[in-house]
Amino acid sequence: xxxxxxxxxxxxxxxxxxxxxxxxxxxxxxxxxxxxxxxxxxxxxxxxxxxxxxxxxxxxxxxxxxxxxxxxxxxxxxxxxxxxxxxxxxxxxxxxxxxxxxxxxxxxxxxxxxxxxxxxxxxxxxxxxxxxxxxxxxxxxxxxxxxxxxxxxxxxxxxxxxxxxxxxxxxxxxxxxxxxxxxxxxxxxxxxxxxxxxxxxxxxxxxxxxxxxxxxxxxxxxxxxxxxxxxxxxxxxxxxxxxxxxxxxxxxxxxxxxxxxxxxxxxxxxxxxxxxxxxxxxxxxxxxxxxxxxxxxxxxxxxxxxxxxxxxxxxxxxxxxxxxxxxxxxxxxxxxxxxxxxxxxxxxxxxxxxxxxxxxxxxxxxxxxxxxxxxxxxxxxxxxxxxxxxxxxxxxxxxxxxxxxxxxxxxxxxxxxxxxxxxxxxxxxxxxxxxxxxxxxxxxxxxxxxxxxxxxxxxxxxxxxxxxxxx
Amino acid sequence: xxxxxxxxxxxxxxxxxxxxxxxxxxxxxxxxxxxxxxxxxxxxxxxxxxxxxxxxxxxxxxxxxxxxxxxxxxxxxxxxxxxxxxxxxxxxxxxxxxxxxxxxxxxxxxxxxxxxxxxxxxxxxxxxxxxxxxxxxxxxxxxxxxxxxxxxxxxxxxxxxxxxxxxxxxxxxxxxxxxxxxxxxxxxxxxxxxxxxxxxxxxxxxxxxxxxxxxxxxxxxxxxxxxxxxxxxxxxxxxxxxxxxxxxxxxxxxxxxxxxxxxxxxxxxxxxxxxxxxxxxxxxxxxxxxxxxxxxxxxxxxxxxxxxxxxxxxxxxxxxxxxxxxxxxxxxxxxxxxxxxxxxxxxxxxxxxxxxxxxxxxxxxxxxxxxxxxxxxxxxxxxxxxxxxxxxxxxxxxxxxxxxxxxxxxxxxxxxxxxxxxxxxxxxxxxxxxxxxxxxxxxxxxxxxxxxxxxxxxxxxxxxxxxxxxx
Numbered sequence: 001x002x003x004x005x006x007x008x009x010x011x012x013x014x015x016x017x018x019x020x021x022x023x024x025x026x027x028x029x030x031x032x033x034x035x036x037x038x039x040x041x042x043x044x045x046x047x048x049x050x051x052x053x054x055x056x057x058x059x060x061x062x063x064x065x066x067x068x069x070x071x072x073x074x075x076x077x078x079x080x081x082x083x084x085x086x087x088x089x090x091x092x093x094x095x096x097x098x099x100x101x102x103x104x105x106x107x108x109x110x111x112x113x114x115x116x117x118x119x120x121x122x123x124x125x126x127x128x129x130x131x132x133x134x135x136x137x138x139x140x141x142x143x144x145x146x147x148x149x150x151x152x153x154x155x156x157x158x159x160x161x162x163x164x165x166x167x168x169x170x171x172x173x174x175x176x177x178x179x180x181x182x183x184x185x186x187x188x189x190x191x192x193x194x195x196x197x198x199x200x201x202x203x204x205x206x207x208x209x210x211x212x213x214x215x216x217x218x219x220x221x222x223x224x225x226x227x228x229x230x231x232x233x234x235x236x237x238x239x240x241x242x243x244x245x246x247x248x249x250x251x252x253x254x255x256x257x258x259x260x261x262x263x264x265x266x267x268x269x270x271x272x273x274x275x276x277x278x279x280x281x282x283x284x285x286x287x288x289x290x291x292x293x294x295x296x297x298x299x300x301x302x303x304x305x306x307x308x309x310x311x312x313x314x315x316x317x318x319x320x321x322x323x324x325x326x327x328x329x330x331x332x333x334x335x336x337x338x339x340x341x342x343x344x345x346x347x348x349x350x351x352x353x354x355x356x357x358x359x360x361x362x363x364x365x366x367x368x369x370x371x372x373x374x375x376x377x378x379x380x381x382x383x384x385x386x387x388x389x390x391x392x393x394x395x396x397x398x399x400x401x402x403x404x405x406x407x408x409x410x411x412x413x414x415x416x417x418x419x420x421x422x423x424x425x426x427x428x429x430x431x432x433x434x435x436x437x438x439x440x441x442x443x444x445x446x447x448x449x450x451x452x453x454x455x456x457x458x459x460x461x462x463x464x465x466x467x468x469x470x471x
Numbered sequence: 472x473x474x475x476x477x478x479x480x481x482x483x484x485x486x487x488x489x490x491x492x493x494x495x496x497x498x499x500x501x502x503x504x505x506x507x508x509x510x511x512x513x514x515x516x517x518x519x520x521x522x523x524x525x526x527x528x529x530x531x532x533x534x535x536x537x538x539x540x541x542x543x544x545x546x547x548x549x550x551x552x553x554x555x556x557x558x559x560x561x562x563x564x565x566x567x568x569x570x571x572x573x574x575x576x577x578x579x580x581x582x583x584x585x586x587x588x589x590x591x592x593x594x595x596x597x598x599x600x601x602x603x604x605x606x607x608x609x610x611x612x613x614x615x616x617x618x619x620x621x622x623x624x625x626x627x628x629x630x631x632x633x634x635x636x637x638x639x640x641x642x643x644x645x646x647x648x649x650x651x652x653x654x655x656x657x658x659x660x661x662x663x664x665x666x667x668x669x670x671x672x673x674x675x676x677x678x679x680x681x682x683x684x685x686x687x688x689x690x691x692x693x694x695x696x697x698x699x700x701x702x703x704x705x706x707x708x709x710x711x712x713x714x715x716x717x718x719x720x721x722x723x724x725x726x727x728x729x730x731x732x733x734x735x736x737x738x739x740x741x742x743x744x745x746x747x748x749x750x751x752x753x754x755x756x757x758x759x760x761x762x763x764x765x766x767x768x769x770x771x772x773x774x775x776x777x778x779x780x781x782x783x784x785x786x787x788x789x790x791x792x793x794x795x796x797x798x799x800x801x802x803x804x805x806x807x808x809x810x811x812x813x814x815x816x817x818x819x820x821x822x823x824x825x826x827x828x829x830x831x832x833x834x835x836x837x838x839x840x841x842x843x844x845x846x847x848x849x850x851x852x853x854x855x856x857x858x859x860x861x862x863x864x865x866x867x868x869x870x871x872x873x874x875x876x877x878x879x880x881x882x883x884x885x886x887x888x889x890x891x892x893x894x895x896x897x898x899x900x901x902x903x904x905x906x907x908x909x910x911x912x913x914x915x916x917x918x919x920x921x922x923x924x925x926x927x928x929x930x931x932x933x934x935x936x937x938x939x940x941x942x
Contacts, residue, residue, distance in 0.1 A: 034870060037834065086834075088820070111831050115785075116820035158867050160897065173786020178865055178897035221789060252802050253792035256826060260785030285790070285916050286896060314586075314731030315644020318692060319756070321724035331723050349559070349587035355727060360582050363508065363557075394649055396629050399505060425757060426631065426649035429900040445756050 008228070009198050013137050014206035016105040017146050017198075018188055020079035020153070021050045024071050024103070026094050027085035028054035028062055037157035039084060040065055046152040046162070053078055070097060077102040082145055082155045084109040088116075091141070092126045099134030106131060107155055108140035114194045114262030115142045121262070128196050142261060143193025144174035147186060150212055162186045166214035167293055168207035170200060172221045172261050180290035187212060194262045201228050208236040215296050217289055218244040218280075222263030223271050230278050237279035238466060241459055243292050244280045246272055279462040281455045288451055291443055295452045298441045299418035302456035304387035306332040308380035309355035310373060311392035312362070316424045316446070317355030320390050323450035329457070331355070338383040345375060355392075356380070369393075369400035374407060381415035388417050388453050392446070394424040395431045402438060409439035418456060420449035479699070480669050484608050485677040487576040488617050488669075489659055491550035491624070492521045495542050495574065497565050498556035499525035499533055508628035510555060511536055517623040517633070524549055541568060548573040553616055553626045555580040559587075562612070563597045570605030577602060578626055579611035585665045585733030586613045592733070599667050613732060614664025615645035618657060621683055633657045637685035638764055639678040641671060643692045643732050651761035658683060665733045672699045679707040686767050688760055689715040689751075693734030694742050701749050708750035709937055712930055714763050715751045717742060750933040752926045759922055762914055766923045769912045770889035773927035775858035777803040779851035780826035781844060782863035783833070787895045787917070788826030791861050794921035800928070802826070809854040816846060826863075827851070840864075840871035845878060852886035859888050859924050863917070865895040866902045873909060880910035889927060891920035 025039050032038050040054050040062045053076075054062045057069040068074050071081060071094075081098040083091060088110050098106050113124035124141055131138045139145060145155030147169075149162035160177045161184045169176050169189035177189055188210070190203040200223065207213045216236070223229055236242060248257045249268045257263050275282060283289045307329050311317035321331055331354050334342070342352035345361050362372035373393060380386050393401055408419055421442045423432060432442045443449040496510050503509050511525050511533050524547075525533045528540040539545050542552060542565075552569040554562060559581050569577050584595035595612055602609045610616060616626030618640075620633035631648045632655045640647050640660035648660055659681070661674040671694065678684045687707070694700055704713060719728045720739045728734050746753060754760045778800050782788035792802055802825050805813070813823035816832050833843035844864060851857050864872055879890055892913045894903060903913045914920040 035839070035868075112818060112820040116818075117822075120820050160867070171786075173784055173789075175784045175786045175865070175896050178867060178895065180896060219786065221786070247786070247789050247793055249793045250796040252796065253789050256785070256789050256792055256824075259822065259824065260789060260828065285794075285918050287916050313644055313646045314727070315642075315646045315690065315692070315718070318644075318718050318724050318727050318731060321727055322718055322720045323756075325721040325723065347583060347587075349583040349591050351588075351730065353727075353730065357731065368506070394646070396631070396649060397506075424649065425646050425651060445758050447756050 009137050009202040011205055011209055013105070014198065014202050016079050017107070017139055018148050018190065018206060019151060020105065022053065022076070022078040023050060023155070024053040024055055024074065024078040024081040024098070026055045026071055026081050026083045026098065028056045028067065030056065030059050030062055032063060039082065039155060039157050042154050042156060042159065043152070046154055048152040050151065050153070071101045071103070072097060074101065080105040080107065082107040082109065084157060086110065088112040088120060088123055092123060092130060095127050095130050099130060099136050104136045106136050106138050107143060107145040108138060109143060109145065109157070111142045113141040114196065115260060124194065124196050131197065138197040139190070140193040141196060144177050144191040146191070147177060147189040149187050160186070165297065166212060167217060167297070168210065168213035168215070169217045170203040170207070171219035172263065173219060176217070176219050180286060180293070185217065185290060185293040199225055201225050201232055204229070204232050204236060208232065208240070214240055215293060216240055216242045217293055218242060220244055220246045220271070221248050221257045221261055222266055224263070224266070226274060230274055233275070233278035233280055238463065241296050242280045243283055243289055243296070244275055245283050245286065245289050246275065279459070279466065281459060283455070288448065291448050291452050292455050294441060295418070295456060299420070299456065300412050300416050301460050302388045302418050302453050303460050305329045305454070305457045306385055306387045307453060308332045308334070308383065308386035308389045309392070310358055310376040310380065310389065311355050312359050312369065312394055312397065313392065313424060314357040314359070316392040316422070317357055319446045320355060320392055320422070320450065323446040326447065327450045327454040329450055329454055332383065332386040335383050335385055338379050341379050342376070345372065369397045370403040373400070373404045377411055377419065381411060381417050386417065387457065389419045390422060390446070390449050390453070391419055392422045392424050395427045398431065401435060405435040405438035405440040418453065420452055422446055422449045480608050480673040482676055482680055484576070485669065485673050487550050488578070488610055489619050489661065489677060490622060491576065493524065493547070493549040494521060494626070495524040495526055495545065495549040495552040495569070497526045497542055497552050497554045497569065499527045499538065501527065501530050501533055503534060510553065510626060510628050513625050513627060513630065514623070517625055519623040521622065521624070522549070542572045542574070543568060545572065551576040551578065553578040553580065555628060557581065559583040559591060559594055563594060563601060566598050566601050570601060570607050575607045577607050577609050578614060578616040579609060580614060580616065580628070582613045584612040585667065586731060595665065595667050602668065609668040610661070611664040612667060615648050615662040617662070618648060618660040620658050631657070636768065637683060638688060638768070639681065639684035639686070640688045641674040641678070642690035643734065644690060647688070647690050651757060651764070656688065656761060656764040670696055672696050672703055675700070675703050675707060679703065679711070685711055686764060687711055687713045688764055689713060691715055691717045691742070692719050692728045692732055693737055695734070695737070697745060701745055704746070704749035704751055709934065712767050713751045714754055714760055714767070715746055716754050716757065716760050717746065750930070750937065752930060754926070759919065762919050762923050763926050765912060766889070766927060770891070770927065771883050771887045772931050773859040773889050773924050774931050776800045776925070776928045777856055777858045778921070778924060779803045779805070779854065779857035779860045780863070781829055781847040781851065781860065782826050783830050783840065783865055783868065784863065784895060785828040785830070787863040787893070788828055790917045791826060791863055791893070791921065794917040797918065798921045798925040800921055800925055803851070803854065803857040806854050806856055809850050812850050813847070816843065840868045841874040844871070844875045848882055848890065852882060852888050857888065858928065860890045861893060861917070861920050861924070862890055863893045863895050866898045869902065872906060876906040876909035876911040889924065891923055893917055893920045
């Protein structure tokens with residue numbers, strides 16, 4: 001069989017990579033500490049629950065774990081082997097040894113294959129052929145491998161955080177193991193690297209059926225298995241939201257992708273249209289991916305595109321309106337009942353409208369920021385013309401803010417509508433963490449809050465249009 | 472004279488607001504601490520170097536500062552008076568008392584004037600007429616007033632940071648006193664509020680000639696004095712960069728602006744074109760304003776649009792290429808000399824190209840991250856085809872990163888080209904602050920780094936095209 005048309009890996013075959021009971025590290029380093037890139041150390045630090053077999057002919061033990069000269073010396077067959085050696089020419093031989101030891105799942109970290117020159121491409125073909133002949137599957141080459149917070153597993157040589165969150169990551173770059181900025185959205189991860197054997201389809205098939213995964217994040221440089229992928233993606237995204245960052249949007253980037261993972265990125269436009277048709281939620285950068293993952297985990301659905309806005313600053317309210325329009329959302333028209341209810345707490349000279357500019361209500365009426373925000377939130381959430389709310393509340397009113405933040409989860413549960421909090425200005429990681437600890441969900445800008453609401457509305461629309469009962 | 476066509480305020484008149492030797496707070500509160508909105512407390516906490524006269528008929532002293540029942544009782548004429556009372560109907564009387572006491576600069580914080588109803592509009596006209604008859608200028612109504620870190624002055628009732636940075640802020644919302652997210656870009660500030668008397672032209676005229684100000688940040692809801700403003704803006708931006716966040720981009724937002732500051736926002740498109748023609752650098756949100764202010768303060772100019780990219784991750788390099796294209800920048804073509812120099816540190820299977828994917832160079836060659844980054848930076852900065860560099864270096868290599876960060880200022884000085892640092896993923900405020908403390912300039916995403924370089928290139932282009940010697 002031609003190495004470029006492998007049999008699609010099954011769920012069980014991918015499961016062996018993500019949930020192995022034992023791992024051999026073929027070419028484990030004895031160096032430890034900062035800058036050592038020691039996978040054994042990483043596994044121990046995360047408390048991997050399976051058995052670790054470091055393979056290194058020059059060592060007796062690594063960090064107290066007994067080593068083996070060759071994988072064949074272990075005397076048991078590890079579920080998975082990982083090959084992180086530096087010399088690409090060593091890899092075919094090591095893969096052969098893994099296969100001969102009966103290993104069915106092999107991760108190749110080494111670079112310089114299809115991501116390199118013609119010789120590298122030929123070496124990659126060798127590796128895949130040897131594996132296939134031995135009935136083994138390969139993740140990579142040029143892959144950080146896998147992570148699984150549920151069993152303390154990471155094959156990454158770089159330190160990273162993970163957490164038992166129901167978020168599965170599929171990527172073509174180790175960057176996506178390194179965590180999003182303020183949020184550990186990594187429960188499980190599969191880096192397909194060059195995607196020589198296991199590609200997006202297989203990784204997605206795993207997360208489709210994995211009970212630990214509720215949300216799937218993808219980083220896509222190229223999508224060669226278009227049709228097969230679309231079938232799985234459409235089926236999956238009806239059950240679990242898929243968020244994708246499609247990169248290589250232009251020709252220069254497409255050329256760079258070829259030397260990064262050897263992928264052919266294809267027409268960006270066609271890939272985007274195809275992904276959208278499958279209900280995949282497209283984001284434009286890492287920050288937006290972080291925002292949307294957080295939103296999908298913590299916010300109720302957004303059933304339409306009508307946004308109610310409460311802002312402690314009239315100026316910030318204007319910015320939220322700009323952002324809503326930029327992302328295809330519309331400002332909600334409040335019902336007569338809502339307007340008359342809101343009017344009661346407005347000064348006489350001020351008409352209740354969307355956005356609710358709450359500063360005159362809060363400060364000049366003496367009601368205070370938290371009571372005014374709560375009254376406003378309830379009025380807006382209770383209005384049938386409002387699908388979701390942006391709350392623009394700045395951190396100088398810190399005590400008030402923590403009170404409101406603590407009430408947000410109950411409000412969202414009661415009304416079944418999302419509240420996106422924008423701290424406007426003068427904020428920092430610490431204050432935002434305090435707000436989020438109380439259960440509210442914070443976004444760094446009006447633009448980012450509006451983008452999230454738009455994607456949540458896209459998802460609801462897709463699910464309605466494509467659910468079995470519809471059409 | 473009709474209140475809607477006042478004489479333009481002079482530099483000396485605006486200077487009296489921003490650099491007063493004495494201030495009366497007409498309607499000073501006795502409450503102190505969190506939630507009290509006490510301007511006397513704010514002034515004391517910033518160590519205001521002038522004299523403070525709280526006016527409150529019910530108090531003998533506020534925080535140890537003697538109070539006066541009426542402004543006329545002071546027995547001296549304060550340079551400036553600020554009126555933060557809650558009842559708009561009290562304001563015309565208080566303004567009259569200020570004028571009778573000889574005060575020539577009056578800030579009205581109170582809301583509910585042109586930002587409110589017809590009665591408010593009439594009240595605003597009263598206020599302005601009384602002031603004009605007494606030869607006084609008015610900032611507001613509906614204004615937080617002014618800030619000046621150089622003399623410890625703020626008239627804001629909300630706490631905010633300021634710093635002796637050469638950055639002047641002109642805004643229509645107090646939000647811009649509350650600091651940008653990670654960076655105190657407020658040396659001086661003028662909130663024009665409703666802009667009843669003093670408007671953008673006057674505020675800009677002050678900063679044009681102010682020796683403490685090198686960079687001007689503007690928040691613009693509406694620009695009614697278009698022609699006069701453009702004259703001053705064109706003249707000013709040849710000497711000092713002006714960064715503007717033009718909001719109210721759509722009809723809903725324009726309507727909201729009318730009830731926020733009573734401004735007519737006019738055609739967004741026309742205002743944008745006019746601003747660009749004057750060399751004003753337009754940004755789309757607060758985060759971009761923060762980025763650009765930082766860049767203008769700390770980075771050398773960007774003389775063209777060709778970007779060299781060094782990335783510790785091939786995947787991140789692709790994202791930088793995407794971002795460059797999105798913002799009208801092009802990836803630099805390295806000279807033959809640069810390519811051959813870079814090729815020496817590449818593995819044999821890897822062609823030197825832009826972006827420089829430095830992980831295989833750093834890790835697999837054993838040179839390490841910091842030495843590889845330094846070699847790469849020097850090669851790119853020394854290439855005449857490179858106008859600026861994006862360095863994508865993630866914080867897991869923390870020690871290496873601090874070494875590189877400390878070298879960045881010297882590199883930028885030596886080569887006269889900007890380096891924008893993107894920390895990719897897994898970063899936080901603390902790590903980024905450590906990098907910036909050493910002199911490098913950090914941006915939160917590839918998109919934000921590329922936007923900054925594009926605006927820096929725009930500025931150089933504008934200055935070249937419009938300098939007295941050109942054309």
